[in-house]
Amino acid sequence: MSEKSTAKSDSVKPEKDVMELITADIGGTNARFAFARVANGRVLEVEKEITLKTAEHASLQLAWEHFGRQVGRTLPDSAAIAIACPIHGEVLKLTNNPWVIRPADLPAKLGVKNLTLVNDFGAVAHAVAHVGEESLKHLCGPNKALPQQGVITIVGPGTGLGVAYLTLYPGGYIVGETEGGHINFSPVDELEDNILRYLRRRFRRVSVERIVSGPGLGNIYETLAANAGLAVARQEDKVLWDMALSESDHLASAAFDRFCMCLGTAAGNYALAQGARGVVIAGGLGQRLADFLPRSGFAERFVDKGRFERMMADIPVKLMTYPQPGLLGAAAAFAKKYTVSGIAVSESRP
Numbered sequence: 281m282s283e284k285s286t287a288k289s290d291s292v293k294p295e296k297d298v299m300e301l302i303t304a305d306i307g308g309t310n311a312r313f314a315f316a317r318v319a320n321g322r323v324l325e326v327e328k329e330i331t332l333k334t335a336e337h338a339s340l341q342l343a344w345e346h347f348g349r350q351v352g353r354t355l356p357d358s359a360a361i362a363i364a365c366p367i368h369g370e371v372l373k374l375t376n377n378p379w380v381i382r383p384a385d386l387p388a389k390l391g392v393k394n395l396t397l398v399n400d401f402g403a404v405a406h407a408v409a410h411v412g413e414e415s416l417k418h419l420c421g422p423n424k425a426l427p428q429q430g431v432i433t434i435v436g437p438g439t440g441l442g443v444a445y446l447t448l449y450p451g452g453y454i455v456g457e458t459e460g461g462h463i464n465f466s467p468v469d470e471l472e473d474n475i476l477r478y479l480r481r482r483f484r485r486v487s488v489e490r491i492v493s494g495p496g497l498g499n500i501y502e503t504l505a506a507n508a509g510l511a512v513a514r515q516e517d518k519v520l521w522d523m524a525l526s527e528s529d530h531l532a533s534a535a536f537d538r539f540c541m542c543l544g545t546a547a548g549n550y551a552l553a554q555g556a557r558g559v560v561i562a563g564g565l566g567q568r569l570a571d572f573l574p575r576s577g578f579a580e581r582f583v584d585k586g587r588f589e590r591m592m593a594d595i596p597v598k599l600m601t602y603p604q605p606g607l608l609g610a611a612a613a614f615a616k617k618y619t620v621s622g623i624a625v626s627e628s629r630p
Contacts, residue, residue, distance in 0.1 A: 298324065301358035301614055302392075304344075305400065305606030308364060308376030308439060309334060313347040314607050316360070318615035321452075323410055326608050334377050341389045358394040360614035361386075362403035362606045364439075366459070376439070396614040401442030402457040403609030404562045405434050407602060408446055409453045410612050416598035417570055419561065420579035424596055426558040433556035435460075435547045436563020437496070441489035445554050455613075460550055461489040468545055468584070471507075471538070478503040492543050494565060497521060500542075501535040525568065540573055544581030548592055552585055562600040570599055 298319045303326060305312040314329040330347055337343035340361075348355050363381065365374045372381040387395055398406070413425055426432055429448050436442035443460030446453055465486045467473045479486045479499055490499055494517050501520060505512040512531065515523070523529040524536035543561075551559050559582075561573070583592040602608060 297619070299358055299394075299615075299619060300356045301360055301394070301611065302344075302347075302355055303607045303611040303614070304359065304361045305403065305604065305610060306340065306361060306363045306374070306377070306379075306381075307334070307400065307606075308374055311337070311340070311343050312604065312607060313344070314604070315351075315353075315356075316607070316611040316614075318611055319619055321615050321619050323608060323611045323615055326604070326611060329604055329607055334379065338379075340379055340381055340386075344390050355391070357392050358614070358618070359386075359390060359392045360396040360398070360610035362398050362400045362610040362613075364400040366457075367397050367399050367402075394614070394618055396610065396617050398610055398613045399444075399457045400606055401434070401436060401444045401563075402455050403613060404436060404442065404600070404605045405432075405444040405446045405455040405457075405609065406612035406616070407605035407609035408432060408434055408560050408562070408600065409448070409455075410608060411600070411602045411605075415600065415602040416560065417601050419573055419597040419599050420582060421559075421596045422594060426560070426596060426598065430557035431554050432558045432560060433547070433551040433554050434560045434562055435543075435550055436561065436566060437489075437493050437543060437569075438564030439494055441487075441493050441496075441546070442563055443550055445556070452616075461493070462487045464488070465491055466545075466549070468581075472542070474507055475500060475503045475538075478506060488542075488546050492539065492546050494521070496542075497524060497532075497535055497539050500538050501532060504531055504535055504538070521565075521568070525572070536572070537576060540569070540576035540578045541581045543573075544576075544578035545584070547578075547597070548582040548585055551582075551595060552588060552592070556595060559595055559597045560600050561597065562605060566600055567603075570601065573599065 298317050300317050303314050303316040311332045311334050312329045315327040317324045332343050365372050432446040434444045441461030443458045445456045465488050467476050523532035527533050583589050585592050
């Protein structure tokens with residue numbers, strides 16, 4: 281089942297003191313597991329993942345044991361786990377997943393000695409530090425590689441809206457995990473004023489991820505219908521996204537156009553606030569948007585920051601195409617903690 285990752289470190293010669301581990305990405309619907317190898321602060325390999333439905337397993341421990349039986353191999357005593365919730369407190373609870381995870385109990389329950397836990401979008405930021413340019417599709421701004429030093433803003437629409445940042449410096453990097461998707465939605469035109477007013481009737485406050493996320497498309501869709509006096513049924517998120525991306529429904533297409541514009545505004549806001557020198561769009565929806573964002577209103581909205589437009593226009597914006605950034609990123613966080621600290625930026629970015 282071996283399938284090497286496209287991380288930068290795959291080109292590195294075999295290393296001494298290689299550590300094998302299980303890397304996992306635990307979300308609301310799926311739990312993904314894979315074997316990985318790391319050394320000297322780098323991910324050497326991530327094997328082909330196995331995906332389990334969280335609803336079919338009562339706990340992380342039971343899913344872990346099922347994975348072990350499925351692969352038929354002895355599991356290593358090291359693990360890196362990305363979890364879709366803040367990694368704080370004695371008990372971790374996920375949205376749309378009934379598992380209750382107690383970090384202090386995991387080593388004994390999973391039979392591991394070395395363990396790294398990381399927020400799922402923090403893991404994506406770790407992955408950005410390790411992937412090559414072949415996994416970063418150009419979206420807008422100058423068509424050049426991400427910088428070797430400074431802040432990279434990472435934004436990812438999915439079930440919610442993930443926001444993180446990566447600070448690169450000579451010899452290493454630091455990941456900053458945030459809950460930036462929960463800041464207030466800030467409309468920039470009359471239509472978005474209407475979206476805000478409409479959603480205020482339903483929610484106590486309207487965060488950015490109420491609009492810029494998978495479910496956010498439905499919120500935009502319903503607002504546009506209400507504005508036009510159209511009676512439309514609430515669509516399931518998957519159905520609505522299929523309608524929008526296939527351009528089979530005019531209202532869904534209009535909602536998607538507005539989604540891309542709002543994503544551009546949000547990504548630009550985060551980059552401006554974080555002092556970014558580069559931006560990466562990732563997340564569960566990222567790859568589905570790859571062919572649409574370059575021809576949408578995303579780029580215009582990204583740079584629309586008044587007196588700072590020229591500065592924003594100089595920021596390269598990429599889209600992460602690596603298939604399982606959570607698995608790679610969790611392994612990278614483990615490598616940073618348990619092997620030689622950090623990766624050499626001069627080796628990691630051309």
